[in-house]
Amino acid sequence: MALLVNIGHDGWYRDTELADELRRIMPTVDIRTLANPGDLTEVTVLAVSKLDPDLPARLPNLALVQKLGAGVETIVAHPAIAPHVQVARLKPLEPAREIAEYCLAYVLQGQRNIAAHAASQARTAWEPLAPKQSHKTRVGVLGLGHIGGLTAALMRDLGFEVHGWSRSPKQIEGVRCHHGAEALEPMLNLCDYICAILPSTTETRGLINAQTLAAMKPGATFINAGRGDLVDETALIAALDQGRPGHAVLDVLCTEPLPAQDPLWQHPNVTITPHVSGWHLGNALEDVMENYRRLTAGEPLLHAVDRKRGY
Template identity: 70%
Template sequence: MALLVNVGFDNWYTDEELAAELKALAPELDIRPTSDAGNLAEVTMLATTVLKDGLPEQLPNLQLVQKLGAGVDSIVAHPSLPPHVRVTRLKPNEPAHEIAEFCLAYVLHGQRNMAQHEASQKRSAWEPLAPKRPTHTTVGVLGLGHIGGMTAKLMRDLRFRVLGWSRSPKEIEGVDCRHGADALPQMLSECDYVCAILPSTPATRQLMNDGMLASMKPGATLINAGRGDLIDETALAAALDKGTPGRAVLDVASQEPLPEDSLLWTHPGVTITPHVSGWHLGDAMKDVVENYRRLEAGKPLLHEVDRQRGY
């Protein structure tokens, strides 16, 4: 048995760096980067972020794909991944905290009138403007799983009124939790900020279409740190032109990297960040190694995904 590390994209860990970190946690295990893959018939587990086309066919004895992150939509739907291959994901605390902090940063950017102060500075104008009170501000969180729940609690602890929305009922102390498709438009209409942290599933793809965007509070800010296919980007541009919502912060896009000719780059109501809201894996490296050991021993895996549901 061997674990093959193939990160799948640039500007993050290299295969060699990630394999070295995993090997440091478990020197006795056979962990290989793609640059030194050896006999691919020995590979039973693959650790990756983006599953490359054609790779599953090269691994005849593959049993498990370990996603180096939370979202598994592109892996479970990969056309060449055999149905018997299991999929696991990570639920690390460090990137969850980072995503919650990312959302908070843009909420505070609005609360503290940062854009207006920057504009005043460019005019050399001393223009005091009262910050908005958190107790008078409603923050909505779409998705109340590991990351969304952490985000909702962070906003709650900073005295914002927090509404949460999920597919099925959830309970979080101090958060007004709502669920089901019928509850979403009303929730959106109450929020000054909406933090979207939903997985990509058939039920969430293009969920934020023209009708749902029109349900938002005029002037509200939509922050997407989940999956890019949540939002109909053409409808978003049109909605922003009407002021409902008033602004969008997009850390993810339907196509990444965002194409150079996308209108979102230059739209005055859009802030683009290059999928950086959650970066570090932290202690989750231990879960990768632990799943390798469990696979070898035939034990239940950590954070296994239901491939039919997609999460």
């Protein structure tokens, strides 16, 4: 048995770097990269961030695809992965905290009028503006799973009035939880900031569209740190032109990297970051190796994915 590391894209860990970290956790495990893969028939576990379309066919004894993150939509639907192959994701605390902090950073930017003060400085104008009060500000969180729940709790603990939305009922102390399709638009209309932290599923793709954007509060800030395909980007541009919402912060896009000619780059009411809201895996690498051990021992996996449901 061997574990093959293949990140699948640039701009994050390098394969060799991640393989070295995994070897430090379990030095007796045969851990390889495509730079020196050996006999690929010996590979039973593939650790990936973005799955190469041609790779599964080269691994005839693959038993587990371990996603190095939470989103598994491209893996569960991959036509080359045999039905018996298991899929697992990670639920690490460190990047969840980082995503919550990312959302908070842009909420605080709005609360403290950072962009307005920067514009005043550029004009050499002394223009005091009152900061907004947290207890009078409503922050909405779309998705109340591992990451969304942490984000909602962080906002709550800083004194914001927090509303959360999910498909099924959830309870989080101090958070006003809403659920179901009929509750989404009324909640959007309440909130000054909307933090989207939803997975990509058949139910969430295109959820932020012309209709739901029109339901947002005029001047609100929409922050997407979940999945790019949550948003109809053409509808978003049209909605921003109407001021509903007033600004969009996008860490995830439908196409990544975002093409240079895409109008989102130049829109005055859009902030783009290159998928950096959650970066470090922290102790989640221990879960990768634990799943290798569990697979070998025939035990249930950590954070196993239901491939039919997509999460």
